Structure formats: C-alpha cells, structure tokens
Amino acid sequence: MTQSPAQTDTYDVVVLGAGPVGENVADRTRAAGLSTAVVESELVGGECSYWACMPSKALLRPVLARADARRLPGLSRAVQDALDVEAVLARRDGFTSDWKDDGQVDWLRSTGADLYRGRGRLTGERTVTVTGPDGQRQVLTARHAVAVCTGSRASLPGLPGLADVKPWTSREATSAKAAPGRLVVVGGGVVATEMATAWQALGSRVTVLVRGDGLLSRMEPFAGELVAEALTRAGADIRTGTSVTSVHREDGTVVVGTDGGDRIEADEILFATGRAPRTDDIGLETIGLEPGAWLDVDDSLRVSGHDWLYGVGDVNGRALLTHQGKYQARIAGAAIAARASGGAVDTEAWGAHAATADHATVPQVVFTDPEAASVGLTLAEAERAGHRVRAVDVDLGSIAGAALYGDGYTGRARMIVDLEDEILRGLTLVGPGVGELVHAATVAVAARVPVARLWHVVPSYPTISEVWLRLLEAYRDA
C-alpha cells in the first residue's frame, strides 16, 4: 500500500495539544502576530473541559450547596432528601457540551490559529508530523518554537488482569452516566477525595483504599483528617494503610483483594493513583529525549538543550493543575514571542517570562465537603526547604462569619510565617466555603507582603475571611 506524500506547512509556532494550556500558548503567540498551528488528537479543550475540572466540579457543586443548606435550620429539612441525581448529571453534561468541542474549536479559530486534527509527533528539530484520522500525514515546521502541551494521563498500577476489569480512571469517574451501587476508590489524593465525595452523595456506597496513612497527603495533615471525617460521616468507608493486591470481575462484580486480606466487592473501581506525562508517543526520541519522561524545562518553560522546544503544563511535572498550566502558557507564549521578535526577555524572578509562581506559590482548591485550599508551602515543606518558620493554627469554627455560614461549622486554618523576613510562606484552609479565600493568601505569598502590613489588611465583618485577623493574633501572641 502506497502512502500519499506528506504536505508541508511552515508556521512560526506549532503547539502540540489543544487543552487549556495549548489554547493559551496559541492565544498569546497569535496575539503577538505569530502564525500558529495547533495539533489535537482528541477534543479541543482537553482533559480539563471534558474529563476533569469542569465535569468534576459540576458534579460536586450541588453536593456542596446541599451540604451548606443542611447546616442551616431554615433550609435543612427541605434538602434532607437525596439530590435529584438525573438533574445533576444532566447539568454536568451541559458543562462538557455533551463531549463535543464545536465551541472551543470556534474560539481557537477566532484567534487565527490553524487547527490540525490528528496525532502529532516530533520528527526532528522544529518538525511535527500530524497523522490525521484518515491516515493522511502533514508535516509542520516551526520557525521559532514547538510547544508540547500534551498533558498527562492517569497512571495505573501494574496489577495482573487489571485491564480486564475495565477500571475507572478520572475520565470515567467524571463522565459516568449513572452512580454505581458500590464504588471502590483507590488513592487518597484530589481525584480520589473529590470523586468519593461526589459519588457517595449521588447514591454510591463508596469505599476508599489508601496506601498511606491519610487523605490529601500533600497538604497539611489536618486537611486529610477533616475530609476523611466528613466522608466517613457521609457514609463512605475509608481504609488507610491499605494496598490493592488483586482485582478481577466475577459475573460483572469487581472483587478487590488487599494486603490486609480484605475482600471487597463493588460495581466499579476507580484508580486515582497518580498521573503520567503524555510524552510516550510524541517522537521525543527523534530529538534525543526520552519518551514517557517529564520534560525538564527552565522558568521560561523551555526544554533544556533545545532552544526551540517548550514543555508547558502537566508535561513538565512542575505543578499538575489547570490554572498553573494556563499560567505557564501565558508565560511561555510571551517568551516565545519575545525571543521570536528579538525583544527583551525577562527571566528574572517574577519577570514577565519566568513562571516563578511555580516555585512555592502554587494554589490549589479541593472541592470536597469541607473544601480544602492551600497555597505555598506546608509546615513540613517549609522546614525541609530550610526556612526558619512558625506555624500558627486557628479553629475556623471560632470565626463569627464561619458560625453564621452554617451550624456546627468545622474547619481549620494554618499560616506559615517565615521568621527571617516576616512574610508568609504558605496558608492552608479547610472548611465549608473556603475555596475563594485562598486567593488572598496567594497575593500575600507572591507579593511577599510583610506581616506588619497584613495587620492593615482589614477583613470584612462578618466574613470567614476574618480568619486572617485570628491568624495574625495567633502569630503575635505565640
């Protein structure tokens, strides 16, 4: 069989992957007047739009709003009954545009970027070959830069026969059309805790199997503790220190064996056990890089040793979060444009072309009930990094705004103060409705606002943000 000769087109910039990160790189290079090609093998909009942030938060939002209402006597009786699960799932489907990408394609085209549908692989320096759905090949050469924005995928453990079980990953967990009767969740991180929260509320009986000794182990210890307590109260069965040793299906039922000798039956099993970079099949070997590895980049997101190659978003492993990938995309796009035009490139800390916030200034919100939100370093991380710090804790239930928010409000905040400069290194908040509070801490950490000035930053009464005052008092009086 003869293959038709590949077409060749030349662009200033070629972007591999049209998730939020690739979209934002293209937006910035197009704004700078650079011709830009974007290659996507699946849906334009990427993991976040269809199988991660958007559908997961659409599933969780009504769960959290119901939890809020349940804490208020004037509403609690009305919302005791189960959620209208069909309505929740239909709303989720709306937020994923029923897994169609027309809207995002329109947006991408409106930037003036050209979209190539198909699998893109590097085939040498500044060269990407796209194999379309029809097998047609197209060679794209980049005058200035290739940006790899292919993201990450769920990483599954090497259990024999696992594929036959058809396990859920984050994709199936966020796009399922109905709640399984029994769901086993393997893992204790963000995906595991969010999906356990959602499906337990939507009708599943959830069992969470965590290898470590708690949930959300990258945050302050109380985050995982408070989320585990709430999940347990909601009816989930959380087993820590537990590894899965076997899994198979018997007459459709998933049977899970653990290192503790447990046998657990379920209708579905979700593996939320980490992520791997989608760099295994993009031709890295053609330019001397290792397929399947995270891309090693500098603060302008440029790959070491390749002045035309950028690795932006999950693929570089700096911070696997949509917002941080978009931040990197804005910076990479600006750096590509500056270098292309021979303009000034500012890669000093906090400069226009340095993703400085990736270092110890990354925010994260976990949409569980209670929510967990953090920015910067935990106490353990700060100490490991060699900072001389003090941690101060505040019981959120003692804040008037929190008590008003809902009866029996339970939560905690921890502020990490660097004792050398008296600036914040990190802040963690756990409690209902705290997700929007963390941004104030992100400003304080990124701008290195001194504690003495934070005393003049008055929180409105009675908001939950008054926790800031209590944290400063706790620091002063410690």
Add this chain to the structure above:
Amino acid sequence: MTQSPAQTDTYDVVVLGAGPVGENVADRTRAAGLSTAVVESELVGGECSYWACMPSKALLRPVLARADARRLPGLSRAVQDALDVEAVLARRDGFTSDWKDDGQVDWLRSTGADLYRGRGRLTGERTVTVTGPDGQRQVLTARHAVAVCTGSRASLPGLPGLADVKPWTSREATSAKAAPGRLVVVGGGVVATEMATAWQALGSRVTVLVRGDGLLSRMEPFAGELVAEALTRAGADIRTGTSVTSVHREDGTVVVGTDGGDRIEADEILFATGRAPRTDDIGLETIGLEPGAWLDVDDSLRVSGHDWLYGVGDVNGRALLTHQGKYQARIAGAAIAARASGGAVDTEAWGAHAATADHATVPQVVFTDPEAASVGLTLAEAERAGHRVRAVDVDLGSIAGAALYGDGYTGRARMIVDLEDEILRGLTLVGPGVGELVHAATVAVAARVPVARLWHVVPSYPTISEVWLRLLEAYRDA
C-alpha cells in the same frame, strides 16, 4: 433628696462603650498591662452583636443559601417552598444570645478590665462619671487616656408625628419576632438593601423608597443596579427618586405619603436613612467639644487638641463599619499603650499606630442576593481624588467558576488601576458568593502590589477568583 457622694477610682485607661470597638481597645490596653475600666449603658457587645451585623447576617444567610440552591437543578425543586421562617428567626435569636450579654461580660472580665454598668459622661479632663442603673454615681479618672467608643445610632428624618408611628430602625429590623405582612423600607444603603432582601424572602411584601436614583449609591453604579434587579425579581417594589413627605398610622396601618403623590400602606416602616454619632450625651461640652458632633481624630485616633482623648469607631465618622472600628481599636489601643510607656510611636503611613487603611483601603460586603463587595475607591472617587486611573470591567457570568456556582449566574467586577504606579486603587465585585473574594483585593490595595506582580498571582481553576485573570487581561488588552 440627698445624693450619696460619688466614689472615685483611678485607671490607666477608661473606655466609654463596650461594643466591639470598646472591647478591642480594652483588650489591647489590658494586654499592655494598663488598668482599664469599661463603661456600658446597654449590652456588652454593642450594636453589632445584638442589633446589626450578627442578627442581620443570621437572617440573610439562609436566604442567600436558598438562592444558591435555587440556581442548581439538582436542588432547586427541593428549595422552591418558602423558608422555615420560625427556624430562621430562632437561629437569629441564638446568634444574639437572646439579647443577653453574659458571654461577652465573661470575655471582657477575662481580659482583666473592670466593667461599669451605667451611663458614662465626661465631667472634665481625664474624668468620666458613671451614673448606674440605681442612680449611684462613680467617678473614674484616667491616668493616660479616655477612649470614646460609643458608636452611632440610626438618624431619623424630621417628619411631623414620626415618633407616633413607632418606625423601625436597624434595631427593630434585625430583632423583629415576625415578618410584617407589608414593610416599607426608606433608604437605599446597606441597611435598607439587606433588610429588604431578608424580609422579602421571609414573607413580607417590601416596598423600598429611595430618594436618589438608585441603591447602594456609594458603590460602583452596577452594584445598586444588580441588587435592585434581583430585589425586584424577588417581588419587592423599588421606587427611586422618591421622598417620604408624611407618615402616620390609621387603625394600626402605616400610611406613607411621598413627594410623587403616592400613598402606600404598610404594617411597618423601616427608616434606614443614615447614622448619627452617639456623642450628644457624653459630656463633650465639659471639655470644650460640641455634643452630637463626629469626633475629629488623627490617624492614631486621638482627638485634635486633647492628648488624652481618643475617638474610636463610628464616633469619628471615618468608616462606619464594625471591622474598620475594630481595626481602629487595635491601633488606638497600641498607641495608648506606646504613649503610656513612653515607647516609640509610629504614626507614619502603615505604621503600627496609624489607621492608614481608613484612607481609601476600606472593604465592605453587602449580604444581599447578589452580594456586593468592594474595597478602596470607585472610579468616580478615584477621579475626584485626582488619580489618573483606568477602570476595567468583567462580566462574572463569563467565568467558569461562576457558571459552575449556579445557573444563570449574573454579576460584574470592576478594577480601578492607577496608571502612574500601575497599582490597584479599588475593586468592586457584585454576584452570588463574592463576599469572600474581596479580601484578596484588600491585600493588593493595602500592599500596593504592582499589576506586573499580580500576573503571577494565579487563581485556582475553576473558582470565581479567576475573575482576577480576566480583569488583568481586560486591563492588558484595553
């Protein structure tokens, strides 16, 4: 009748008024080891605890949580019915401790301050005479300072016969034991809009009469517009450009006449038409000051021309907000202590003894549906102050986090950027759930964080805080 001779006691500091402001002054002077007397004629805890912030927010919180739930298909049917009004009122009663102050008295005594119940009046330099409920008089002399923290009261217009109508002020509106069938609200500020929102949702038919051309006239114009639209949709009747010209009761019914010739009947009428300082009966004339006037103070809250006299909180008219009064109290307490000990007094801008944030860095949250939150200057205020600024607006409904928050999310944000220094002068947010977002802006305004650094302050996806990114983009692309 002979009066028993007055007892005399001497303290380092005498505080007039035991609201949140007086409590915080005493807390700070006690922490500095100064003996402190606190005089209170009503309940310890003050207006905020019993007739303002706490009960109003307790009434509003279930209303806003229901509004949130109504925007979510999986919950909306369950919460269509009216709120359980009795449960809402009972919860409100809990937050006011049924208008008993034992808890607050215990807290005040735990600081080591002495509480004097009765009416306190200045009777000369450094001298306060307390007339107790039994008529007994007690003279308190202050070695270092007298802090006047008597707050403000509702200011009623001079309408003939108004007293006979027994109109509601903020006190009755927040403490009412049942929803009136028909309620007329006079005024368009925070108290008016919050109480209209609460009572309309709790069963009253509310008519709002506003003299000006809109609500919340101290905020950006869109705040009042969005709140008025939502109140109207909720069933309230808002009449702008309308002044009350007469009011009386006929067989118990309130009859209101307006300058437009309207005749409105109601069961109760709330006047939310401004505040007056509670300085008319505290003996200001004995030290050469004018009774009933706002106290003129410097940034350390000291009254001009009286080095021993402080005016803290509402009485100085700088910013009539509990949180700002508490801020002033912390600073005044520290300044009193520093001066008493002969220590260093730092009244430079943003120093430990200067309430610098009172100037153009005051945050406020209005707990209506939608919420309205702001800090710093509006566009009009910034221009009046002579700053060269640019305002950028963002439609909050376009933010993924807002769309997820609730269907049909409607809101708006405006950022005021100073074009000289590229720092923020102000930010206003209007929309459901934005109350906790304003603190990030307060950090940015108070710490003068440059726009270039704000680009590195990454908001978490998908939170409503992503409005920050859109605002920066709007500024960049303007």
